[in-house]
Amino acid sequence: MQQPSVLIIDDSEIERYILSHQLKKIGVSEIMQQTNGTSGLEFLKNYLYNLQQYGASFPPAIIILDVNMPIMGGFEFLQKFAELKTQVDLDICQILMYSGSDDPQEKARALQYDFVKGFLIKGESSTEELKIEIGIT
Amino acid sequence: MPKRKELSIQTLKKYNLNNTDIDKLFDDIAVLAIEGCNKPFAMVSFIDADTQWVASKVGSFPNEINRENIFCTDMLKQTDVFEISDTLIDERTKLNECVIKTPNIRYFAGVPLINYEQQILGTLCVFDTQPSLLDKHQKSILKLLAKDVVSQLALRRKNLELSKLIDLNQMITENNPDLIFAKDSDYKISHANTAFLSLFPKEMRDKVIGHSTIDIYSDAEAVTFLVQDKLAFEQGKAETTEQITFPSGEIRTLFITKTRFEDDEGKAYLLGVARDVTEREALIEKLKKSNSDLDEFAYIASHDLKAPLNAIKRLVSWIEEDASEVLQGDSLEHFGMIKNRIDRMNMLLKDLLDYSRIGKNDGLPQTLNLQETVKNCCKSLALLDNFIIDVDDTDVILPKVPFELVLTNLISNAIKHHDKISGHITIKCKHLKHDFQISVTDDGPGVDPSLHEKIFMKFQTLKPRDELEGSGLGLAIVEKVLANYSGNISITSDIGKGATFIVTWPKANNK
Numbered sequence: 001m002q003q004p005s006v007l008i009i010d011d012s013e014i015e016r017y018i019l020s021h022q023l024k025k026i027g028v029s030e031i032m033q034q035t036n037g038t039s040g041l042e043f044l045k046n047y048l049y050n051l052q053q054y055g056a057s058f059p060p061a062i063i064i065l066d067v068n069m070p071i072m073g074g075f076e077f078l079q080k081f082a083e084l085k086t087q088v089d090l091d092i093c094q095i096l097m098y099s100g101s102d103d104p105q106e107k108a109r110a111l112q113y114d115f116v117k118g119f120l121i122k123g124e125s126s127t128e129e130l131k132i133e134i135g136i137t
Numbered sequence: 138m139p140k141r142k143e144l145s146i147q148t149l150k151k152y153n154l155n156n157t158d159i160d161k162l163f164d165d166i167a168v169l170a171i172e173g174c175n176k177p178f179a180m181v182s183f184i185d186a187d188t189q190w191v192a193s194k195v196g197s198f199p200n201e202i203n204r205e206n207i208f209c210t211d212m213l214k215q216t217d218v219f220e221i222s223d224t225l226i227d228e229r230t231k232l233n234e235c236v237i238k239t240p241n242i243r244y245f246a247g248v249p250l251i252n253y254e255q256q257i258l259g260t261l262c263v264f265d266t267q268p269s270l271l272d273k274h275q276k277s278i279l280k281l282l283a284k285d286v287v288s289q290l291a292l293r294r295k296n297l298e299l300s301k302l303i304d305l306n307q308m309i310t311e312n313n314p315d316l317i318f319a320k321d322s323d324y325k326i327s328h329a330n331t332a333f334l335s336l337f338p339k340e341m342r343d344k345v346i347g348h349s350t351i352d353i354y355s356d357a358e359a360v361t362f363l364v365q366d367k368l369a370f371e372q373g374k375a376e377t378t379e380q381i382t383f384p385s386g387e388i389r390t391l392f393i394t395k396t397r398f399e400d401d402e403g404k405a406y407l408l409g410v411a412r413d414v415t416e417r418e419a420l421i422e423k424l425k426k427s428n429s430d431l432d433e434f435a436y437i438a439s440h441d442l443k444a445p446l447n448a449i450k451r452l453v454s455w456i457e458e459d460a461s462e463v464l465q466g467d468s469l470e471h472f473g474m475i476k477n478r479i480d481r482m483n484m485l486l487k488d489l490l491d492y493s494r495i496g497k498n499d500g501l502p503q504t505l506n507l508q509e510t511v512k513n514c515c516k517s518l519a520l521l522d523n524f525i526i527d528v529d530d531t532d533v534i535l536p537k538v539p540f541e542l543v544l545t546n547l548i549s550n551a552i553k554h555h556d557k558i559s560g561h562i563t564i565k566c567k568h569l570k571h572d573f574q575i576s577v578t579d580d581g582p583g584v585d586p587s588l589h590e591k592i593f594m595k596f597q598t599l600k601p602r603d604e605l606e607g608s609g610l611g612l613a614i615v616e617k618v619l620a621n622y623s624g625n626i627s628i629t630s631d632i633g634k635g636a637t638f639i640v641t642w643p644k645a646n647n648k
Contacts, residue, residue, distance in 0.1 A: 014448040021455070068440075100444050101490075104538065105498055123447025123483075 004061035004134060005030035005054070009040040009077065010098065011069040015122065019064060019098070026131045030057040037072025040065075041080050047088050059090050062134055064120075067099040067106065074099070078113050085115070096120055096133055152258070152290050153297045163289075166261070166282050167195035173278035174246070174271055176263040181286060183250075183259035218276045220246040223268035244269040246276075248283035253291065261286055316391070316411040324349050324366055327406060337384050355382060369395035369407050378414065390415040435493035439486040446486070450479045488610035491542060495614065496621045499536045502645045507531050507566050507575075514545040523559035524552055529566050533573045535642060539618045544577070546611040547638050551579035553607065571643055572624070578637040584630040592628070615640075 006028050010016050020031050032054070034040040040063070043050065050058045067074035074097060084090065097110045097119045107119045118133045125133075163181040170179035180194040224230040224243050235242045247262035261283040263271075271279065310317055310330045319328035326345050334342050354362065358381060369375035375395045382388050393411040400406060457464065457472050464472065508528045515526070526548070533540070544564075551562050560580055567574040584592060591597055593616050596609040612626075619626055623643050630636035 012444060012448075015444070018448060018451050100440060100447075103494075103498075105500075122444060123450060 003028050003030075003136060005032070005057035006062045006064060006134070007032040007034065007040065007043070007060035008064045009034045009037065009069070009074075010064070010066035011035050012066070015066065015098075022127045022130050023134075025127055026134070026136055028134070028136075030054070030060075032057075032060060036069045037074065037077035037080070040077060041072070041084065044081075044084060044090065044093075045088070059093050061092055061094065063093055063095045064098050065095050067097060067101065067110075075109070078110065078116065081115070082113065098122060151297065152294045163286055164195060166286055170261060170263050170279060170282050171195055173282070174263045174275045176244070176246075176265045176269070178240075178264040180262050180264070181250075181259065182262070184257070216249060216251060218246055218248050218271065218279055220271060222270050225268075240264075241266055243267055246271050246279065248279050250283055250287050250290070252287060258287075258290065314413070316409070316413075318409045318411075320366065320407045320409065322370065322405050324363065333411075341384070358382060365393070365395060366407060369397055370405060373397045378418070389413055390418045432493045432497075435489055439489040439493065443483070443486050443490075446479060446482055450476065450483070453479070485608040485610075488608040488614060492610055492614050492617060495539065495542075495617045499539050499621075502534045502536050504532050504534050505537060505540065507533060507564065510537075510541060510544060511548070511564055514541050514548055517545060518549050518552070524555075524562060525560075526562045526564065528564045531566050531568070533566060533575070533642075534644065535573065536622075539621070540642075543615050543618050543640060544575075546615050547577040547640075550611055550638075551577060551581060551636075555579065555581040557581075569641075573640075573642045573644060575640045575642065576637050577640075578635060580635045583632045583634045584628065584636050585632050586630070589628050589630070593626075 006023055008016050008019050008031065010019070010033075016033050020033070023031055032043070034043050044059060047059075065074045065077060072080075078095070081090070081093075081095070093115065094117045095113070095115055097107070097116060099106060099119065100122045102121050102124075110116050110119055120130070120133065167179040167181055171177065178195070221227045221230055222244060224233065224236045224245060230236055230245070233242075242264050244265035244267060245262065247260045249260055250258045252258055261279065263279065313330060314332055316333040316336065317328075317330040318326055318333045321327050325348055327347070329345055334345055337345055358379075361377075361379060365375045365377055373396065376393070378390060378392045380388055380390050390413070391411045392414045393409060396408045398406055398408055453472065453475055457476075508530055510533075511526060511528045548562065548564075552560070562580075563576075563578045565576045565578075567576075593612050595613040597613075598607050598609040615626055619640065619642065625641050627639050627641075628636060629639070
């Protein structure tokens with residue numbers, strides 16, 4: 001079965017490295033990376049170009065989104081993403097929040113968006129958990 | 138009856154009798170005594186510890202008897218009218234100078250002047266050169282007049298006390314650093330103390346009383362004053378803390394209380410008391426800022442430290458996995474030590490975060506089932522199956538996040554500090570009139586009463602870190618949460634008898 005493609009949006013190099021490492025372990029081969037909300041958004045807006053570049057892997061089935069980032073944080077990204085969805089076809093994308101905080105209010109706020117399917121806490125989510133959240137069986 | 142010794146100069150001083158105007162003070166009464174008793178002479182005299190002096194004497198009285206009036210001395214033993222009908226017959230007087238020589242007094246009657254404290258201040262007496270007797274009517278006139286003297290004296294005393302009180306009040310007002318003033322209903326200053334006046338430049342000071350000072354303030358300030366004045370006139374009282382530009386140009390923060398009062402004619406006034414709280418307010422501001430800075434710092438520091446720590450943990454565990462075949466002996470142990478220290482630091486950072494987050498986004502009080510809440514709390518704890526937790530089935534109305542934080546820490550403590558592998562925890566809730574009282578009781582080793590104070594201190598643990606994992610922040614977190622809601626926590630415990638932590642959490646005001 002074809003594994004889903006994943007876009008990681010996180011400003012921390014080590015977090016991106018750890019995530020990629022975990023993803024590769026569970027068989028995800030198509031991994032895209034962006035370093036903040038703005039560049040992540042630009043990446044999705046560049047629809048046609050990326051469609052050519054990545055083929056069937058674009059748009060990514062899973063976006064793993066950090067909350068605390070410079071320039072544009074995770075929550076602002078969610079808002080902008082909801083707007084963008086009305087313009088381009090991003091229905092396939094599902095977002096997994098990837099936060100350094102276990103603040104339940106932050107979690108509830110993120111899960112209000114129907115395209116947000118999970119809330120992972122950095123450092124506490126195991127590879128197994130990641131596998132389940134992404135939906136690899 | 139008091140002895141004469143009790144009377145002292147101090148007593149008479151209370152009546153302001155040492156004054157020279159006293160000589161003629163009771164002349165009218167002496168005249169009335171002469172007329173009412175139909176006798177040629179009358180006298181009002183006062184006695185203190187050593188001397189007797191005459192305040193008023195009326196009639197052709199010889200001067201010589203002024204000071205040495207033995208008749209009066211005898212009289213001090215009784216309270217009613219004392220009468221000697223013939224001084225030449227009476228044993229006590231027949232040899233007296235005044236009797237055998239001029240003016241040849243043959244008759245004497247007197248009434249003691251007794252104040253409300255039952256002290257004899259002096260006498261009112263009438264004299265005659267003939268033997269005589271007072272009839273019943275005359276005696277009561279004499280007694281009435283004596284009573285009048287005493288009333289006048291009492292009034293004098295009250296006046297004196299009052300004027301001293303006024304002096305004292307004046308002194309208090311003048312020396313009070315608060316600005317004290319009174320305004321009439323036209324908003325004109327009718328009274329101002331030194332502190333208030335000294336706000337104004339010297340040349341203006343005599344133009345404060347009787348004037349409205351409104352025009353020296355900016356329009357905005359003047360409007361606020363007038364609004365407050367009106368409010369105080371209408372409601373009887375008004376209080377504000379305001380920034381005011383003084384006539385000197387200085388800007389100060391004042392706490393002002395305005396209270397309405399009425400003078401004897403029923404005219405309304407405002408009494409204003411303004412306290413300069415500039416320094417206090419500035420300090421409070423500063424403290425608030427530095428407190429929130431500190432919380433902010435703790436939050437950011439613990440948050441930012443967590444991410445790299447988690448990355449380290451992850452990477453270390455991967456190395457351990459990848460190298461599992463090569464790792465042996467010391468190296469394996471070292472890996473364990475690294476992971477253990479990472480976990481410890483993680484816990485410390487988590488508690489620090491919790492601590493700094495207290496009071497932020499706590500949410501509103503909501504109905505929470507105690508059993509459900511405890512279940513939630515236990516999810517985040519590595520709870521051992523052999524710990525039984527009994528919880529009252531009851532509802533509380535409290536903010537969810539801080540309440541869970543408190544319970545989680547107390548339950549975690551009960552388990553963490555338990556000396557056996559299994560135990561029993563009881564969580565009860567009493568619904569007091571104003572508070573929820575939640576108690577967490579364990580059957581663990583208990584806490585020595587001498588340490589009860591210490592356990593609430595930050596970073597305080599009772600055992601070395603290597604023996605018991607803990608940040609030392611647990612109870613400090615609980616205490617800070619409760620302080621935020623004006624609640625408190627106490628402990629009852631003794632060695633070997635388990636411990637009960639009692640949380641008192643005020644119910645939110647249902648307006």
